[in-house]
Amino acid sequence: MKITNPDPELLQAALDGKLPAVEALLALIQPGVFQLAVRMLGNRDDAADATQEILLRVVTHLGSFRGESAFSTWVYQVARNQLLTAVTRSREHPELSLEDLQSRLGQGLAFTEQLQAEALRMGLHAPAQMPGPEEAVAAREMAVSCTQSMLMAMDRDQRLAYLLDVLFGLEGEQAAAVLEISPAAYRKRLQRARDALNTHMGGTCSYISADAPCRCEKQLPARRAHPGPAHYIPLKLVDSERPSVAAHFEQLKRLGDAMAVFRGFPAFAVPEQLVANLRAVLAATP
Template sequence: MESTLENLVQQAKEGSREALESLVQGIQDRIYGLALRMLGYPADAEDAAQEILIKVVTRLESFRQESAFTTWVYRIAANHLLTTRKRLAENQAVSFEDYEALLGMAVASEWPESVPEAERSLVVKEVMLSCTHGMLLGLDRPQRITFILSEIFDISSQQGACILDITPAAYRKRLSRARDRIRTFMLKNCGAVNAENPCHCEQVAPFAIQTHAMDPKNLLFTGHRRRDDGGRLSMAYLEELDSLQRMAALFKNHPDYTAPETCLANLKELVRSRRIGIFEGLH
């Protein structure tokens, strides 16, 4: 995969529009997936992904193969996501303490008749996905991106340190703090980590609908474009894992989200319009 991308980079540098478009297509999903987990809302993630893709293609000439191309791309994406203005979900995010208080209000209730039984499992899964996204937003941006890179994208401490331009020791320390914050919260509250805990997605789901915190006709995450559904974890499997492994498994179990079609379409239009000087020599 990496060698294919670097071949496309070389062809794009030589002026191939087709190679540039293929290159964007090859990296857009991972950029969008990172943006979605950092910003928490699909529309904001789409905007950020397009901004990052434009930075990548306009800086392509500066890629000197001193690192893997994907590392270079992640570095551009990380810098953008760490410095971009706060978006909708971040402005609505709450601390872990406030989050715990909110979950304590989500008492078990009956499903509204408006939600057919066949659709309820999707709503329960949406609660799980929304909750883990909410936990990510409870971290500050540096801890959040470190946790996402390592726990969800399986990036090593060495590569992660290169992406964030910090030492491996500093990266591991930041990752440890992020893990501790999320693990402490989940060990105390999450029923998927410990069945004796008070919060269970099956109980929160009908409460979320009744209080209009969630719209069953507009599910942000379970209704999202994806290559892979995720959501295959069973309680039997989780019971075989220790608490840290369970926590990581729940985050990795998210669907493999794909970027909206407009990401590539908008960039293609920009390339073909030649409104940016770097695109003028493409053929």
């Protein structure tokens, strides 16, 4: 979900300080800012705090927008400044590299294979290949969490470059302007992120490579047997988000494309309290 450019009349009214226009402007850009914050920080509460700070900075610095670039580019720049330096409630977790994540997913697969082998030795039926409804829901939740963990295993600079391309679909020149680097430097940063992801996860994750062995339902037995600290981000879905994830799930398994994976999970719902907080701030603004 991109940060949307307002129509010129709305933008001008907001620049003139008209409160209804400012509220409408914030409502327009808020969803995209929150999507970026969640994916960058991996935690809804941290993302809500960062989004509120970004939107307040947009309001308080609106007069500094000179129209030298698209309004959305300016908003992305404000978001970048906040998200690259945001202090989160806890240290970014999991503190894993992509190599570590790949290794732990391999351990989860090995655990499941061991359970299946033991079941066969005892004359029991092996687990069904197709997950039931509850298993499917749990697998989808794990897919969101595990792909988020892949993002969190990158440093913030690489993560932001990757998200601007994959999740928001920015052209190279605009993304470079957001990051305030040259287009050539942006291309190099983006390629490093893509190469790292494909190198370490392409041979493991079936979403990134259809021939890879790891599927989320195969990780569930290990997660249930060892419910302690996870090796992936526990980014739970809320009810309004689940239908969109379910709609993309089977398609993503067939695509085997890393970029499609990150585009398909999900449009995170903006917390109602965040909306209420911003309205209260605007109402109190002279």
